[in-house]
Every structure is written in structure tokens, then in C-alpha cells.
Amino acid sequence: MAKKLSNGRIVTLASILAIVLFMALNSIVGQLFPGQRLDLTASRLYSLSDGTRQVLSRLDDQLRFRLFISENLVQIAPTLSAYASRVRETLEAYARMSNGKITLEVVHPKPFSDEEDLAVGMGINQISVSDGAPLFFGMAASNSTDGRGAIPVFAPEREAYLEYDLTRLVAELGQRGKPRVALI
Secondary structure (H helix, E strand, O other): OOOOOOHHHHHHHHHHHHHHHHHHHHHHHHHHOOOOOOOOOOOOOOOOOHHHHHHHHOOOOOEEEEEEEOOOHHHHOHHHHHHHHHHHHHHHHHHHHOOOOEEEEEEOOOOOOHHHHHHHHOOOOEEOOOOOOOEEEEEEEEEOOOOEEEEOOOOHHHHHHHHHHHHHHHHHHOOOOOOOOOOO
8 A cells, every 4th residue: 555645745845846846947948048037126137228238239349348356355345246246247248248249358366466467557446455455346448449448446336327337338449430420
């Protein structure tokens, strides 16, 4: 005769099965649709606006983004952890939406290194913390000619304007030639 399972065991097995099924489904969807996201936040925090999508679709020039972020930034300034991952994810979304026109390079400058010299030379400001070790959390952008721009420091108080700042930089560097202005 078959043994009867208690209600507690049925609930436990159902919970384990649901977790395994969720993880398998999540993995399959991630493989089938890479780069696709579903933004369920009320303010559409993780979605790019239509204006940004238009600017990215009209890029004439190749752009190179260099995100300078110190490896120990999160350990020394844990309050920046969530913002740092949002900045990186947003830059990755820009690169994905640009159809290959934007390349993203993440640079982890160490003290007294060539990467630190590059960051300073490209206009990235150091963040001073209590222990005195300089940290970097900024971005430099360049186009295929001689255009350059930078966000010297990603300040948490400007988090609401992250997409605006990035799109403005893309619009400045992404168009070849000078804009035409006509007077009537």
C-alpha cells in the first residue's frame, strides 16, 4: 500500500519544486532573450526614455565609454554600491541599444598606476575618503575624431539625472560635423 504524505511534506516538496522550476525558467529565458529586461518599477527607473532611444538610433559616430571605478569603492563606500551597479547597468544598456556604435570599457585604476594617470588625464576626479586612498567613480567618453567629454564624478545626489547626463554627452559626441543653424 502507498504511504500517505503528510501536509507538511507536501508543502515542503511543492516549495522546493517551485524554486527549482523558477530558477530553471529564469535561466532558460536569460539564454533565449539576452539583454532583455522587464522594468516593473513605478518610475521606470531601469528603462531608457524614448528620447534616449532616438539619440542612440541616430548616432553617426563611434563612441567609446570608459567607466573608471575603483575596485575597492564598494568596500570603502558601501553607500555607493547600488548606485555604482545602476550606473554600470545603464551604460551597458546604452551600449546594447546603440547597435554597436558605443563600446564600454570598465577600468579599475589602482594607486600609482597607468590607469590612474589615464583617469586623471581624461578629467576624472578623485574621491577622497577618510583613509586617504583616492577612489575613482567617473566616466570619460570619446568619439572617433577628437571629441572628448567626461562625467568627472558620478555623484549620488545627481542619480535622478543619470540618463539626462549620459544622453547629453552622447548627443554632443555622437554627431559628425558641426550643427547647422539657419537664420530666417
